Amino acid sequence: MDLRPYQITDREGCLAVFDSNAPEWNTGEREAFEAFLSNPPGPYFVLEHDGAVAGCGGFAFENPGLASLCWIMVRDGLHRNGLGRLLVFSAMRKMTQEGDPEMARLNTSPRSAGFFEKQGFHVLEINGDNVEMRKKMKVCP
Template sequence: MPVAPELTRDLVYRPYSVADKASCLKLFNGNVPAYFAQSEGSEFEQFLDDCPGTWSYDVIVRSDFIVACGGYALDAHGTTASLCWGMVDNALHGTGLGRLLTMARLRLANILETRWYYENG
């Protein structure tokens, strides 16, 4: 499913900051119980408290509201990327925003992997 052009207009993809915590928790709660168990909430909150840690975590903002968030990390060798805690505002499911979030994280991980290989290869 392609992302609708009107959806991508005015989207800002940026790193997570502590000021985003409440909005990210709201996204999480909007995806319970369909995609996350309520019991995972404390783990997600701890993850946000520890950000960035070893993970890169980002948000997608539209009209001053966080509409998606998600992260990734590379292994110690820079050869394998893992995705974590990706979620989209429940009202925007089916719009392609989740695909956009996933593709952005994969592209960023590939850029980092390529840079690591170039510098250490």
């Protein structure tokens, strides 16, 4: 496994990862992900295995104290192997190297919320198929 920065040549591989999880996503989300891949708002990474994209994910700062995890996903068939955890913790490590966020947030589906709870995120709000979650990045002020 190789974790490296996203390049535009990874676009189709990332879309294939998205499509492998497609039953989980609503129809408008693929278009949103395509737009995101054209111009990621922050660092985005690709997890590569045997020359193919196995997963992808990244983050963006919303303001100095708040960072958002962005489009963290692993190709269906490779779930439950620690790859999602690797993506989450690599993104969080990088965000603390590049800034000083007090809080990390993300939006996910009800199907994936349990995974993120295991990574220390807490549900803030559920609105239909969208679950907003947050995690404190600092224990002490």
